[in-house]
Each structure stands twice: as structure tokens, then as C-alpha cells.
Amino acid sequence: MEQDIELLLDNCINEMRKGKSIDECLAKYSQSATGGAGQLRPLLQLVQQLEILPKPEPAPEAISGTLINIGHHIAQRSMTSEKLTAAEKLQKKSSIFNIIRRPKIAWAFSAAFLFLVVLFSAATISANSVPGDILYPLKLATEKVKFLLTFNSEKKAELRLTFSDKRLQEMIAIFQQSGKLDTTLLKEMLDEAKLALEENKTPIDTASVFAAKLSHVNAYQKDVLEKIRPQVNLSSRKIVDEAINMCDMRGRWMRRMMNEENEISPDSSAPDSTGSPQQKPRSKQKSNRWQWGPGCDWMR
């Protein structure tokens, strides 16, 4: 019963909001209200009085004051969040520096840096060393590292030529100092030149440039050997002669290979009398042509 009258009161208030009078509302719900109509009327009259109570509006100054304060608060909040972001970044940065700032790691970094500086300086100084010098093994090690770190076959071949030239310079330096011929260096010089050609796997079109360079180096080595030959002792002279012969043979092979290349190149695609191409594919031929022939290597 009580629930009914609460619902009826609410319904009547809703009806009054739609514009109906108290009497109309009570008439509409008279059947269900039964004895409650007498109870509802004073409450509905009270509702009417409540509805006309003044609706206080806040002072505009109070609203604007609050908005200003909130604005300050938002500005502070965004500044704080910006500061926090900056602090986080700084923390991240400093965390990297903190690692370096640790004494052990700092020592390790310093030692590694010092080691690299010393190594680089020693490698630079060792460039002019000759066999017998303290730094000569370092020079050879540097050359090996340099060679291992070179992956391009053309550059590897160029390095071989450089090493060959270095051995020649070292051999001359020792010969000038002591008047003795270092046959080990002589052999290394010729071996490096031999390996240079084998190392070279450049395309056939550019291979002739390298061949010309190698041919020039070979001729220079032969020339140097011929010049020092009269000054070396008899035991070494035999080896020098053998080396000069080898250079001579290599020179001939080089000329022959270059001539063959010149002969093949102009009409490589021309068919022969049977109508089939004269030449095999160039990549296959290259491996056969660009190789040293007999007499270009040490006999023993």
C-alpha cells in the first residue's frame, strides 16, 4: 500500500511537470489512490511550493575565480608532467653515464682506450720496420689482419701486390745495411706476387688492368734483382738468378695471357666454320687463362 502511494506521488509529480493540475492528477489516479488522494493532495501542494523556491545562481566572480584557479592547477600539472618527462629522460641518460662512472668499468674503458692508442701508434711506427726489428712481427700481424678484414677479391689482390712491394723494400733495406741478401724476403716477395694473380677474381673486362699492373711490378722486381745481382755473394747469386728467371718467365706468361685476351675479345661471339661459337663462356675461360704457367714458381 505504501509502495503504491509512493509510486502514485511520483506519477502525479511527473504529470504536473507535463502541465496537469493537482486535481487532474488526482482524478486520473482516483481509482488506484482510493483513500490515498487525501494524503497526496497536501504533498502535491508542497511540491508546488518547493518548485517555486528560488534557484540561487552563483556569482560570476566565483565561477571565474574557480576557473582561474583550475587553469593554474592545469598549468602546474602540465609543467610537473613535463618536468617529470625531462627527469625521466635525464635519469635514462644518467643511467648510461652511471655505468661508465663505476670505477671498474671506467678503468676498463680507460685501459681499452689506452691499449688501442698504443696499438695504433705501434702499428704506424712498425710500417718502416725490417726483419730483426722488435716491431716487425707487429707489422706482419697488421698486414694479416688487414688482409683478413678485406673481403673484396680485387682489393685482396692489390694488397698482395703491396705486400710483395714491401718485402722488396725490406730486402733492399737489409741489403744496403748489411750487404747480405735476405733470401726469405726474396721468396716472400715472389710468392706474394704469384698469389696476387691467383687472388684476383675480377671480371674479365677489368682483369687486364690488374694484369698490366702485375706485369709492371714483375718487371720492376726483375730490374731491381738484376741491379743487385753483381753485389751479392756467390751462394746467394744462384737464388737471385733463379728469381730473375722466374720474373722473366712470369713476364712472358703475362704478355701471352694479355695477347690471348686481346685476340679473344674482338670476335668472342663470332661463330666458327661449323656455325657454333668459337669461345666457351668467358667466366670458364678466365680460370684457365689467368694462371701462371711452368717456370713461374720456385722449383724446390
Add this chain to the structure above:
Amino acid sequence: MKLKSAKKDLDDEQLRQLLERARVNDSKAIGILCSHLYSKIYRFIYYRVNAVEDAEDLTSEVCFRVIKSIQNQKGSFYAWIFRIASNLINDHYRRQSVRSNVEPAGDLIEEMIDKGNKQNELLEQKELRQSLKKLTDEQQEVVVLKFIEGYETDEIADMLGKSSGAIRAIQFRALAALRNNFITKEVD
């Protein structure tokens, strides 16, 4: 006499968009939201604390708390803000220890006279406001939201986290209590 419904100057979609922007610190959206809320919260608080300055201070505090915590707000927005306001009013009374029984603020009476209200009507309204103060907190909340702010029963139920039946019951008891207080005063 036609009763007034609550003015809805922001529809649900507009409110949702404003809240989304306010949550990412959009100062313009926060400004619009605060302006929209301020009057509603102010009236709700004013009828409970009966002093303009207190009402302004508490309304500002509600706005601050709303903006501070808006990023974490979930569920019904109005229920949330009126709950904040209600808690602040309770804290306010707790601080004062005694519930104030002061007369309605002078500026409000002057405002009513300015609007040309008759003297006897004015006195009736004064008595009604005094009777309103004698209701329980819950009843005052329902009466203010329903008859001052003009919300529907279902909306009040959502705001106060109660069922519609419970709100109807509170409404009925509040009106009955007000009527009794009124009659007692008239007899006196």
C-alpha cells in the same frame, strides 16, 4: 501550475566528448565542463549549507577534485560529482561539529523581494527552507535534486546509486516530513 524539469544544456554525447578531452588535459574542455557543473553543484550545496561563501568554497573544491581525478573516473559522471559534493558537505559539517541552523542568506531573501514575491509567500518559503534543514541528509539530497534541480527519479537513482523505488520512498518520506514540520510551525 506546471513544474519544471532539469535543464539539460549538455546532451550525453556532448558530455562524453567533453570528458574525453578533459581527461587529456584539454584546458578549453575543462573550462566548459566546470562552467556547466558549477551552477548545478552550487545549488545542490547551497541548500545544504545555507551560506553563500561556504557554498562557493565547497563548489570550487568539488570542481578541483573533479578535475584532479577526472582521468580515473568511471561510471555515471553526475553520480560521481554529486557523491563528491555530498562527501564534502558532510566533511564541512563534521569540521563545524554542529549543524548550522542559520536563516537563509540575506542576499537570497533580497533577491526574492526584488522579484516581487508577496510577503506571505516569502515567509512561507522561509519556513519551507527551515523545514528542509530538518530533513535527513539523504532526504535533503533527493528534494534538492528533484525539486530545485528538476531531475527525474531515475536520474536521481543513478546519481545516488540507489534504486528508483528507494528514491520514491525517500521522496515520499521527505515530503511527508516537510508537511508535518510545516503544520507544526503553523500551529505554533
